[in-house]
Amino acid sequence: MPVEPETGSSAILFDLDGTLLDTPNAIAEHFAAAAETVTGAHPGVEAARRLVGRPLPEMAAALSGSDPDSAVAQAVSEEYLSRYRELIVPKAADLLFPGVLDGLARLAAAGLALAVVTSKKHSSAELILDAAGLRAGFGAVVGADDVTHPKPHRDSADLALARLGLPAAGPAGAVVGDTAADIELATGLGIFSVGVTYGVFTANQIAAAAPDHIAPTFDDVVRILLLRHRK
Structure with a gap:
C-alpha cells in the first residue's frame, strides 16, 4: 500500500515513460x-x-x-x-531504470506523497505500473484522458494533488520528468523541477528546458529531493 501523506506533506509528481521506465x-x-x-x-x-x-x-x-x-x-x-x-x-519489470524501486521507497519513507502524471491513457499507465511492481507506491495516477487539458497544462497536476488529499503544491513539491512538458508543468505550478537526462530528451535538450535541477540518474533524483525535503 502507498504511504499515506502526512498533513502538510509535499507532493512529488513523476512522469512515467523515460523517467521511471525505459519504454x-x-x-x-x-x-x-x-x-x-x-x-x-x-x-x-x-x-x-x-x-x-x-x-x-x-x-x-x-x-x-x-x-x-x-x-x-x-x-x-x-x-x-x-x-x-x-x-x-x-x-515492464525489466524496463525499470536503475534505482527506481529503492528510490521511490526512500521518498515515501521520508513522508513525501508520490503521484504519476503522464500523457498515457489512465488504463495504460495503471497496467504497466502494476506489471512493473510500482503501482502500490503511488497515491495517485493521472492520465491524459483524466483531464480536459493534459500536461503541460496544470489540470493533471491539480487532479493528482486532489487525489493525494493535498489542496495545493507546497513550496517543497516537485515535478520529475524527461521532457519540456514536465518542466513546463512545474513552472505552471510554481514548484521545483527535476529534468532527467536518461529519457526522451538529450542532456542538451533537457537543459534548454531550464529545469531547476538536472539529474543523470534516478539516484540523483532521489538525492536532490530528499535534500530539499530535509531543509
Whole structure:
C-alpha cells in the first residue's frame, strides 16, 4: 500500500515513460509499426521517438499524417494499444531504470506523497505500473484522458494533488520528468523541477528546458529531493 501523506506533506509528481521506465524505444518501435500496419507507410522509429510523451491521439495523427479525430488515427491508436498490451507490458519489470524501486521507497519513507502524471491513457499507465511492481507506491495516477487539458497544462497536476488529499503544491513539491512538458508543468505550478537526462530528451535538450535541477540518474533524483525535503 502507498504511504499515506502526512498533513502538510509535499507532493512529488513523476512522469512515467523515460523517467521511471525505459519504454521510449519500445513505444517508438511499436507505434511506427502500428502506423505502417494501418497506412502501409513506415514513418520511421526516430520520428516516433521524438513524439514520445505526447498524448496518444496526437502521436497517432502525426505518424499517420491524419487528424487526431480521424478514423485513421483511431485505427493506429488501437493497433498500437494492442501491441502495447501484448509486447511491452509483459516486459515492464525489466524496463525499470536503475534505482527506481529503492528510490521511490526512500521518498515515501521520508513522508513525501508520490503521484504519476503522464500523457498515457489512465488504463495504460495503471497496467504497466502494476506489471512493473510500482503501482502500490503511488497515491495517485493521472492520465491524459483524466483531464480536459493534459500536461503541460496544470489540470493533471491539480487532479493528482486532489487525489493525494493535498489542496495545493507546497513550496517543497516537485515535478520529475524527461521532457519540456514536465518542466513546463512545474513552472505552471510554481514548484521545483527535476529534468532527467536518461529519457526522451538529450542532456542538451533537457537543459534548454531550464529545469531547476538536472539529474543523470534516478539516484540523483532521489538525492536532490530528499535534500530539499530535509531543509
